[in-house]
Amino acid sequence: MSQPAYAAAQSVTGRSPSRMAWERIKKDRTAKVSGSVILIFIALAILAPIFTWIIHSSPDAFHTETLNQEFGTQPLGKLGGVSGAHWFGVEPRTGRDIFLRFVFGARTSLIIALSATVLATILGVVIGLVSGFFGGKTDLVLSRTMEIVLSFPSILFALAVMPVLESVFQGWGLPQGNGTRITVMIFILAMFGWPYIGRIVRGQVISLREREFIEAARALGASRTHLIFREILPNLWAPILVTVALNIPTYITAEAALTFLGAGVIDPTSDWGAMLLASVPFYSVDPMFTFIPGFALFMLVLSFSLLGDSIRDALDPRSSR
Amino acid sequence: MTSILKVEGLTKHFPGSKHSLFGKRDLIQAVDGLSFDVAAGEAIGLVGESGCGKSTTGRLITRLLEPTAGKIEFNGIDITHLSNAQMRPIREDLQIIFQDPYASLNPRHTVGTIVASPFRIGGITPEGGVKKRVQELLEIVGLNPEHYNRYPHEFSGGQRQRIGIARALALRPKLIVADEPVSALDVSIQAQVINLLKDLQTQFDIAFIFIAHDLAVVRHFAQRVAVMYLGDIVEIADRDTLYSKPKHPYTKALLSAVPEVDPDAIGSRERIRLTGDVPNPINPPSGCRFRTRCWKAQDICATSRPQLLQIGSSQVACHFPE
Numbered sequence: 001m002s003q004p005a006y007a008a009a010q011s012v013t014g015r016s017p018s019r020m021a022w023e024r025i026k027k028d029r030t031a032k033v034s035g036s037v038i039l040i041f042i043a044l045a046i047l048a049p050i051f052t053w054i055i056h057s058s059p060d061a062f063h064t065e066t067l068n069q070e071f072g073t074q075p076l077g078k079l080g081g082v083s084g085a086h087w088f089g090v091e092p093r094t095g096r097d098i099f100l101r102f103v104f105g106a107r108t109s110l111i112i113a114l115s116a117t118v119l120a121t122i123l124g125v126v127i128g129l130v131s132g133f134f135g136g137k138t139d140l141v142l143s144r145t146m147e148i149v150l151s152f153p154s155i156l157f158a159l160a161v162m163p164v165l166e167s168v169f170q171g172w173g174l175p176q177g178n179g180t181r182i183t184v185m186i187f188i189l190a191m192f193g194w195p196y197i198g199r200i201v202r203g204q205v206i207s208l209r210e211r212e213f214i215e216a217a218r219a220l221g222a223s224r225t226h227l228i229f230r231e232i233l234p235n236l237w238a239p240i241l242v243t244v245a246l247n248i249p250t251y252i253t254a255e256a257a258l259t260f261l262g263a264g265v266i267d268p269t270s271d272w273g274a275m276l277l278a279s280v281p282f283y284s285v286d287p288m289f290t291f292i293p294g295f296a297l298f299m300l301v302l303s304f305s306l307l308g309d310s311i312r313d314a315l316d317p318r319s320s321r
Numbered sequence: 322m323t324s325i326l327k328v329e330g331l332t333k334h335f336p337g338s339k340h341s342l343f344g345k346r347d348l349i350q351a352v353d354g355l356s357f358d359v360a361a362g363e364a365i366g367l368v369g370e371s372g373c374g375k376s377t378t379g380r381l382i383t384r385l386l387e388p389t390a391g392k393i394e395f396n397g398i399d400i401t402h403l404s405n406a407q408m409r410p411i412r413e414d415l416q417i418i419f420q421d422p423y424a425s426l427n428p429r430h431t432v433g434t435i436v437a438s439p440f441r442i443g444g445i446t447p448e449g450g451v452k453k454r455v456q457e458l459l460e461i462v463g464l465n466p467e468h469y470n471r472y473p474h475e476f477s478g479g480q481r482q483r484i485g486i487a488r489a490l491a492l493r494p495k496l497i498v499a500d501e502p503v504s505a506l507d508v509s510i511q512a513q514v515i516n517l518l519k520d521l522q523t524q525f526d527i528a529f530i531f532i533a534h535d536l537a538v539v540r541h542f543a544q545r546v547a548v549m550y551l552g553d554i555v556e557i558a559d560r561d562t563l564y565s566k567p568k569h570p571y572t573k574a575l576l577s578a579v580p581e582v583d584p585d586a587i588g589s590r591e592r593i594r595l596t597g598d599v600p601n602p603i604n605p606p607s608g609c610r611f612r613t614r615c616w617k618a619q620d621i622c623a624t625s626r627p628q629l630l631q632i633g634s635s636q637v638a639c640h641f642p643e
Binding site: 215219220221222 | 380383385405408409412416417419420421424425426427428429430431438439442443472474475485488
């Protein structure tokens with residue numbers, strides 16, 4: 001270095017605001033616990049095929065030998081047929097392995113929730129940026145659009161448009177079945193979800209737009225692209241991250257609710273909402289069947305919400321200076 | 322002396338609130354018919370109360386705001402209505418330093434990125450590379466050049482203002498508009514930053530428009546001082562003339578409010594108390610804008626707006642100058 005006098009014994013690498021937030025979150029116990037729970041669920045979802053190999057079964061395989069053949073169709077044994085072969089018991093009527101259906105259900109749930117989040121976030125950020133930065137008529141049109149979308153009763157509307165969109169998608173050449181249904185669900189959830197993030201981004205952009213560092217960049221002749229992507233966007237990661245973390249659980253619940261109401265994924269694909277629906281007639285004789293998907297939903301949603309809160313605390317705007 | 326900046330009849334009216342659906346929008350006359358010029362390498366002070374349009378003037382000159390009327394000529398080029406792309410090469414010579422060092426640096430960028438932004442945006446590669454030049458600049462403004470990859474939140478207000486100065490200095494501008502560069506800083510730091518600006522001005526021969534509400538600060542920095550009131554200049558004179566022989570009643574009142582350093586002199590001088598508030602710029606007084614608070618006001622002041630005229634070595638806009 002050309003200035004050895006300054007370099008002596010000094011830590012010269014700065015700590016970026018995101019780095020400081022990361023260090024704060026590492027000290028947060030709630031974040032650690034909820035983050036671990038989420039990681040476990042993600043690991044289960046990713047490793048789901050391995051369990052089929054360990055258990056020597058598949059989530060769709062019937063095990064009628066585990067059911068009481070003479071007396072109705074309830075599982076034999078305690079707690080809905082919990083055994084070494086079937087860790088969480090079996091499904092009444094069919095005898096399908098509940099553990100496998102639970103891990104494959106985590107797959108469906110996470111794939112739909114995370115894809116919808118990604119789609120809604122991209123849409124929301126782009127529209128929020130444009131709306132906030134350009135203002136005027138553009139903002140008027142986009143803001144009113146966001147308000148209209150937000151005012152829709154989303155679940156009810158989703159129930160109504162699911163079959164319509166499904167046939168539209170099939171008309172575009174997508175095959176009949178759960179693949180298309182999952183695509184349609186992702187699409188619908190994102191369609192109702194983007195205004196939440198769009199409004200937050202818009203508000204942030206409006207407050208950032210008037211800051212002097214934007215004027216400083218303009219005084220240097222910066223283009224709009226530079227202002228939006230180099231000056232404004234780096235300041236938006238914190239609110240975007242918090243909104244994303246708090247939006248994921250709403251998508252998980254919305255997906256389960258839609259499926260429970262019959263407008264989502266259908267048998268034989270594993271899904272927690274579908275499991276809950278199937279368990280309703282058996283809740284008194286086989287409570288485990290209801291408990292497993294219910295508890296899974298509860299844990300995942302709670303963990304994402306708590307993690308979102310922790311991220312928000314770590315990214316406290318007071319520390320952004 | 323050749324003038325680097327010529328401002329003629331500069332006007333900025335901001336749209337205000339609307340009172341009824343079909344009513345006319347209010348117009349806030351922030352700057353109204355301002356004229357002055359700045360010589361190359363000259364430091365001119367622009368003083369006035371808050372809300373008198375000083376900062377608006379600074380932003381109009383640097384074309385951060387679009388003028389409503391008038392003409393701005395920089396370095397012989399009419400820049401009044403140039404587009405962003407047309408302005409880009411001119412901005413190399415025309416820079417601005419902001420008031421709030423906490424708001425004028427992007428918290429997500431390192432100091433290196435901030436000081437290098439003029440090169441990056443202008444598409445310029447300085448001799449010896451960007452990093453070397455950035456470190457040179459940091460050293461010029463009195464910061465540790467090894468701190469280029471630190472973040473703004475790791476610096477104090479005074480240091481941040483130095484970062485802002487380094488950024489403005491990067492392209493070696495011919496004119497810098499300093500918009501209250503020290504009013505957000507501690508008094509002890511103010512002197513350091515002003516001395517730095519003064520050194521830079523003489524070292525690099527940069528013309529300065531130094532906007533301030535503090536007469537003492539301006540006296541220390543500027544060779545010539547313009548006093549603004551309600552969107553217009555009421556008096557321009559070289560520093561010594563203005564401070565010793567103010568011609569406009571408003572200048573006189575402002576100067577009488579500056580605290581006296583010499584205790585023996587206290588009491589030997591009359592303190593002029595202005596009555597009333599600064600009128601609303603939506604509906605400024607007719608004729609002379611200062612007449613509502615002036616102890617010399619006559620009928621003519623309400624009917625005819627005084628022009629900026631040469632009286633002795635000062636330019637004054639008053640019907641009854643001292």
